[in-house]
Amino acid sequence: MPDAGSTLPRRQLGRYLTEWRTRAGLSQAKAAQLLEMGATSLNRLEKGQNSRIKSRDIQAICDLYGVHDDLTSALIGLARQSNVKSWWHQYGDVIPKDFDVYVGLEAAAVRLVSYQPDLVPGLLQTADYDRALVQLAWADSTDAEREQRVQIKAHRQNIVTRKTQPVSLEVVIGEAALRRVAGSRKVMAAQLRHLADMSTRPNVTIQVLPFEAGFPDGISMPPFVILEFGNAAYAQAVEPPVVYLEGAVGDIYLEKPNDVSRYHQSYEGIRQVAWDAAASRNLLRQVAREHEQRER
Known part of the structure; x- marks a missing residue:
């Protein structure tokens, strides 16, 4: 069955999570271990393949990688938007207005x-x-x-x-x-x-x-x-x-x-x-x- 939500915010979220994991000097396996998350789950998340993403998981990942608060809010917003079939991004709504x-x-x-x-x-x-x-x-x-x-x-x-x-x-x-x-x-x-x-x-x-x-x-x-x-x-x-x-x-x-x-x-x-x-x-x-x- 195809995923119900939009793939665009998921893919965008995955790119940012991969970038920040790399900045933190963590392998995918090590990051998954520290997050107490399956390596397959983290891999799917980074590839934008998860159809349902929990905000608390994104918060935990951002905390581990040292992502600053403003970007963390934006990434959580992307996670919420991933469940929307037709994606319309309104500044100042779910995603902070300064996040382009x-x-x-x-x-x-x-x-x-x-x-x-x-x-x-x-x-x-x-x-x-x-x-x-x-x-x-x-x-x-x-x-x-x-x-x-x-x-x-x-x-x-x-x-x-x-x-x-x-x-x-x-x-x-x-x-x-x-x-x-x-x-x-x-x-x-x-x-x-x-x-x-x-x-x-x-x-x-x-x-x-x-x-x-x-x-x-x-x-x-x-x-x-x-x-x-x-x-x-x-x-x-x-x-x-x-x-x-x-x-x-x-x-x-x-x-x-x-x-x-x-x-x-x-x-x-x-x-x-x-x-x-x-x-x-x-x-x-x-x-x-x-x-x-x-x-x-």
């Missing part, structure tokens, strides 16, 4: 496919572009707090530029994202040139969906990211792919194969009518020049 579930999934992915109609994707944003957005989104924060957010974004971008096994990144960006000004036209010019430069990397594909393409699906698709985690032996997925939808009050994670397939189909339809990589690169540089000219 998506970032952990992003770091584990080997391929990211994204459609962003209005904004430059986060992994491709310059610091000044991101800073302009953070200034508005976190207006009540201090300058130091806002700058910390910018630095966190910059750190996330390492998965694209690292020398060893960089993530494969495929994005379609709406033309509106090129022309809508964040910060200033000078900031936009630099941002678009950065996109053009990044698109020359072998692991990065950037296409622009022009206004003239209309609505490929007959509807206005929201921004989305499809995260894929690679294949093991016999072409089996290491983990099932996930569709991420960011919301103003909460984030939605779709795991059902039919849902993921639907977003793959939508992306393919959008990609086919978008400009190809070379034409998109030329457009990025052209619009960058337009911003510079209007800045003078």
Whole structure:
């Protein structure tokens, strides 16, 4: 019988538990012995295979590994969410608002496919572009707090530029994202040139969906990211792919194969009518020049 709950928070929880056990210098067998838990049970927990997870077990594990209180609360929240069939993560609800579930999934992915109609994707944003957005989104924060957010974004971008096994990144960006000004036209010019430069990397594909393409699906698709985690032996997925939808009050994670397939189909339809990589690169540089000219 298939497990009743969502596999996504279980897998995320398993990754964190494995990481912190390793930090504590414990083998899986030794940790299980100290926890008075079967080694098989701990192994299933770390692989995200337990369908029912007890909060007290997670608390005991975190105590043994020396996990700090804030992260312990987040991991207990993940354990509770694992029993929910359709997973919707609302900040400040079960999981602490400062725990970014998506970032952990992003770091584990080997391929990211994204459609962003209005904004430059986060992994491709310059610091000044991101800073302009953070200034508005976190207006009540201090300058130091806002700058910390910018630095966190910059750190996330390492998965694209690292020398060893960089993530494969495929994005379609709406033309509106090129022309809508964040910060200033000078900031936009630099941002678009950065996109053009990044698109020359072998692991990065950037296409622009022009206004003239209309609505490929007959509807206005929201921004989305499809995260894929690679294949093991016999072409089996290491983990099932996930569709991420960011919301103003909460984030939605779709795991059902039919849902993921639907977003793959939508992306393919959008990609086919978008400009190809070379034409998109030329457009990025052209619009960058337009911003510079209007800045003078």
